[in-house]
Amino acid sequence: MAYWLMKSEPFKYSWDRLVEDGRTHWDGVRNHQAANNLKAMKNGDLAFFYHSNEGVEIVGIAKIVKEYYPDPSDASGKFGMVDVAPVKKLAKPVPLKDIKADPRLEDIALVRQSRLSVQPVGEAHWNILLDMGETKL
DNA sequence: GCCAACGTTGGC
């Protein structure tokens, strides 16, 4: 079981939309590093759902329900996508500023590689973030 | 709206 973090701008695709839809295609990734992370995802892996630009916080937990396959929106055929479904909304969203303020999280990709839209989260970091979100799985 | 970070493109 691996853990991830996926970013979405809420006015493009929000956590509430994901809950309404039940599941969605995580398409549109055009960055190789992010795509490599998508490729490494396995069914059942969990991912934090992060709102960028607006909110700027982790709002929920999603799970991978379909592993990497071609993204039809990519004409070049180089990039793929996964399908995700909502698992649980965080009892308390975890804002980026709190993540930055916690020395235990200073090495997290969210801080160190702020532009990467799909990133791995270590188990220790995952548990800290769950704690900060006052959420139990 | 600005700007830093960073990926990509293209001239040489």
Add this chain to the structure above:
DNA sequence: GCCAACGTTGGC
């Protein structure tokens, strides 16, 4: 293969 120019992401 280097690097300047340019585009995009995303925090503030």
